[in-house]
Amino acid sequence: MTNKNANAYPKKRFFLEMFTRDISLEDCILDLIDNSIDALIRSRHIDILSDLLNPVSSDESVSSNKQWQTLPTITVSFSDKEFRITDKCGGISPEAAQAEVFNFGHSNDFSGSLGQLGAYGIGLKRAIFKIGNHFDMESTTTTGGFKVSIDVKEWSKKDTKISDWTIPLELTKGVKTLTRAGTSIKIRDLRPEVCMRINDGSVEGILHTKIAQTYALFLERYVRIYLNNQVVQPETMVLGQSEEIQVGKDQFDEKSPEGVVTVILIAGLAARTPKNTWPLSSAGWYVLCNGRVVVAADKTDLTGWGAGLANFHYKYRGFKGFAFFFSENPLLLPWTTTKRGLNRESPVYQRARNRMVGLSKPVVTFLNDMYPSEVSEEIAEREIAEKAVATNINRVAANPSKGFGVVRKKSAPKTTVQIAFQSEKDDVARIKKCVREPSWSAAKVGEYTFEHYLRMECPE
Amino acid sequence: MREPKESWRKVAYDLRPAKQVERRMLLDTMQMLSLAGFHISEYQYTGFGSIYFVDFILFHKLLGIHRLLSVEISEKIEKRVNFNKPFDCVDILIKPIGDVIPTLSPDRKHFLWLDYDTIVNSDNLSDILLATTYLTPESLLLITVDVEPPGEEGDGPRQWRAYFREEAEPYLGSATEVRHYAKDSLPRINIQIIEKAIKKGLTGRSDVEFLPLFNFLYADGHQMLTIGGMIGSKAERRRIEGSRLIETDYIRLDLSKEPFIIKVPNVTRKERLHLDSNMPCSDTWETEEFEIPPDDLAAYSQIYRFFPAYAELLL
Numbered sequence: 001m002t003n004k005n006a007n008a009y010p011k012k013r014f015f016l017e018m019f020t021r022d023i024s025l026e027d028c029i030l031d032l033i034d035n036s037i038d039a040l041i042r043s044r045h046i047d048i049l050s051d052l053l054n055p056v057s058s059d060e061s062v063s064s065n066k067q068w069q070t071l072p073t074i075t076v077s078f079s080d081k082e083f084r085i086t087d088k089c090g091g092i093s094p095e096a097a098q099a100e101v102f103n104f105g106h107s108n109d110f111s112g113s114l115g116q117l118g119a120y121g122i123g124l125k126r127a128i129f130k131i132g133n134h135f136d137m138e139s140t141t142t143t144g145g146f147k148v149s150i151d152v153k154e155w156s157k158k159d160t161k162i163s164d165w166t167i168p169l170e171l172t173k174g175v176k177t178l179t180r181a182g183t184s185i186k187i188r189d190l191r192p193e194v195c196m197r198i199n200d201g202s203v204e205g206i207l208h209t210k211i212a213q214t215y216a217l218f219l220e221r222y223v224r225i226y227l228n229n230q231v232v233q234p235e236t237m238v239l240g241q242s243e244e245i246q247v248g249k250d251q252f253d254e255k256s257p258e259g260v261v262t263v264i265l266i267a268g269l270a271a272r273t274p275k276n277t278w279p280l281s282s283a284g285w286y287v288l289c290n291g292r293v294v295v296a297a298d299k300t301d302l303t304g305w306g307a308g309l310a311n312f313h314y315k316y317r318g319f320k321g322f323a324f325f326f327s328e329n330p331l332l333l334p335w336t337t338t339k340r341g342l343n344r345e346s347p348v349y350q351r352a353r354n355r356m357v358g359l360s361k362p363v364v365t366f367l368n369d370m371y372p373s374e375v376s377e378e379i380a381e382r383e384i385a386e387k388a389v390a391t392n393i394n395r396v397a398a399n400p401s402k403g404f405g406v407v408r409k410k411s412a413p414k415t416t417v418q419i420a421f422q423s424e425k426d427d428v429a430r431i432k433k434c435v436r437e438p439s440w441s442a443a444k445v446g447e448y449t450f451e452h453y454l455r456m457e458c459p460e
Numbered sequence: 461m462r463e464p465k466e467s468w469r470k471v472a473y474d475l476r477p478a479k480q481v482e483r484r485m486l487l488d489t490m491q492m493l494s495l496a497g498f499h500i501s502e503y504q505y506t507g508f509g510s511i512y513f514v515d516f517i518l519f520h521k522l523l524g525i526h527r528l529l530s531v532e533i534s535e536k537i538e539k540r541v542n543f544n545k546p547f548d549c550v551d552i553l554i555k556p557i558g559d560v561i562p563t564l565s566p567d568r569k570h571f572l573w574l575d576y577d578t579i580v581n582s583d584n585l586s587d588i589l590l591a592t593t594y595l596t597p598e599s600l601l602l603i604t605v606d607v608e609p610p611g612e613e614g615d616g617p618r619q620w621r622a623y624f625r626e627e628a629e630p631y632l633g634s635a636t637e638v639r640h641y642a643k644d645s646l647p648r649i650n651i652q653i654i655e656k657a658i659k660k661g662l663t664g665r666s667d668v669e670f671l672p673l674f675n676f677l678y679a680d681g682h683q684m685l686t687i688g689g690m691i692g693s694k695a696e697r698r699r700i701e702g703s704r705l706i707e708t709d710y711i712r713l714d715l716s717k718e719p720f721i722i723k724v725p726n727v728t729r730k731e732r733l734h735l736d737s738n739m740p741c742s743d744t745w746e747t748e749e750f751e752i753p754p755d756d757l758a759a760y761s762q763i764y765r766f767f768p769a770y771a772e773l774l775l
């Protein structure tokens with residue numbers, strides 16, 4: 001018997017051609033933003049679990065000028081010639097760059113903390129490969145920095161031994177203050193399909209919406225993002241709350257030898273729009289991993305609809321729920337590598353999904369009662385829904401865990417009755433003339449004559 | 461929304477002998493569980509007391525359970541339910557049970573009986589899923605459903621399959637062919653569906669599993685199925701296996717085994733007295749005094765301890 005070893009090497013072509021297929025251009029760009037925010041979390045010592053859902057105090061509110069000036073920034077800009085992302089979030093140390101940042105995936109003995117949002121150690125490389133053929137990267141921290149310039153096509157040609165899997169770094173000096181430390185990536189020689197997407201004009205709009213939604217909990221509180229010179233405002237995360245409406249909340253920890261996942265579930269009625277409606281498009285569940293939105297406005301069995309809950313129906317458009325998963329070990333979170341979906345096999349996700357169903361049940365019952373015939377809203381429920389005030393998710397998250405509930409105040413019995421009747425137009429006109437009020441409506445004339453009779457003929 | 465079936469109009473629950481035998485077997489089991497170290501009297505009982513509260517009366521009086529919650533879905537009988545509440549320690553909620561299960565206290569052990577008198581539907585299955593999602597370790601869960609064929613007179617297996625596809629799609633597993641839905645197979649189909657819903661609720665709960673105890677089939681008119689067991693870990697399993705439960709005829713620790721059939725034979729009062737004086741009896745015992753089919757005798761010997769005696773009472 002003879003024994004031989006079969007080759008099982010990584011091939012650069014795989015990473016360049018295949019690996020980039022399952023993710024959209026926009027999601028690749030979000031991966032780069034994730035890395036910037038990770039640097040921010042590291043350098044500013046943000047504790048995702050305890051800080052992110054804390055109620056926003058007034059001195060860090062969006063409008064406050066002081067904070068306005070000092071927010072670290074991430075600037076994303078692109079044309080069909082060049083893509084650029086520059087942040088002032090703290091940068092990458094030369095040590096981390098040498099040992100880890102350019103690896104494809106994290107190594108077994110990687111001892112540093114994984115990025116809280118980056119998680120997989122592939123975002124940077126995948127984004128570069130997806131977008132273009134040449135990249136320049138520069139990063140500085142307060143202790144040191146580095147520069148890289150790579151022609152990807154040239155780099156990929158050499159692929160015979162493991163030492164071909166390295167990238168030359170030029171080490172540079174650090175900057176004095178943290179506020180100046182950061183990373184900048186410039187990608188040139190864009191791939192033809194990327195040029196095409198950029199030229200069709202849709203990328204900017206989609207990206208704007210996605211950034212506003214994905215980083216809703218970070219924007220204008222921890223970081224400011226500019227997209228092609230425009231500030232991206234966060235899409236607010238709100239629920240309807242009032243004295244009568246108790247928003248549902250549930251929380252549990254899933255422990256395993258690899259770490260803890262804290263799950264916080266919140267569900268209730270959406271806030272009404274200024275037009276007093278509930279838009280269908282934003283109804284459903286929002287799932288966030290370490291504060292980053294992974295799934296938005298989901299109405300499928302992924303979040304329990306048609307699997308424990310009834311199938312999603314138009315009459316449930318007032319439903320809104322948020323599922324937060326937090327962990328210091330981001331690999332325990334149920335997201336996929338594209339961060340656009342959930343890993344259905346994840347035990348913590350399965351457990352959470354069952355409890356999302358439980359938390360949603362009473363909300364669904366309320367909405368069923370509200371639309372018994374599906375034609376009109378039932379008055380009592382509508383009044384309750386209308387009185388709900390849009391309340392920020394951070395405020396709601398501070399509530400104790402409790403199921404969704406509605407306290408129905410006994411409404412005072414109605415004392416009025418509606419009167420409607422037909423009158424000759426000429427007669428109405430005569431009265432208007434008589435009282436010298438030509439602009440009155442017919443209804444106003446009716447009210448006036450009723451009151452007049454009451455006053456003159458039926459004194460109390 | 462499906463309207464609740466108004467069974468409270470149709471039957472006086474306490475006069476159904478097989479159901480009463482079932483309740484008494486449950487009591488018997490609870491007593492054995494107490495002996496095995498489960499503090500049943502400290503459990504919270506949550507059930508559908510309807511307007512008769514038979515189960516509530518039994519469990520309070522005979523087991524000493526004093527945390528009792530009756531849930532009723534039908535707003536039409538709200539006052540009647542409250543009027544008939546048997547003890548002050550019974551709380552009443554007029555809500556669908558699915559809204560209540562997630563709010564059951566995580567600091568207590570529970571005994572939850574989803575005693576539907578209807579054919580299983582998607583709402584019931586979601587209640588079951590929620591029950592095993594939320595019930596604390598050592599809690600007991602019972603589910604009773606009607607296992608008669610669904611639908612109209614004249615329907616057959618094809619229509620019955622259509623019903624189950626509509627209501628229980630995610631839980632049908634390999635039961636795909638029409639032949640799986642023959643009338644005789646419906647109890648088995650129901651067992652499988654309920655078992656899958658139980659499992660689904662437990663996914664992601666790594667500390668516990670469902671430890672079956674009951675699988676009853678009986679008929680006071682309609683054929684009914686009761687599945688029951690404990691949410692527990694290996695430790696609870698060992699306690700159950702170390703108790704008298706394992707040598708009890710009607711206990712089923714494995715749902716793939718045939719259900720225990722509660723059959724209440726027709727015997728007169730005089731015959732009962734005679735039979736009782738020979739109980740417990742060996743498998744070969746027969747009686748010369750009167751004719752009794754061997755099946756009935758066997759059934760009698762299994763249930764005589766739980767068999768209620770009815771007499772007219774002039775109040």
Ligand SMILES: C[S@@+](CC[C@H](N)C(=O)[O-])C[C@H]1O[C@@H](n2cnc3c(N)ncnc32)[C@H](O)[C@@H]1O
Nearest residue numbers: 464473508510514515531532533556557575577
């Ligand atoms: C069979 S009876 C209960 C009998 C009782 N367990 C006993 O042993 O006497 C069923 C009652 O439960 C109510 N019910 C059925 N489904 C329900 C649900 N999903 N939530 C709350 N109550 C329900 C019905 O309206 C009915 O009054």
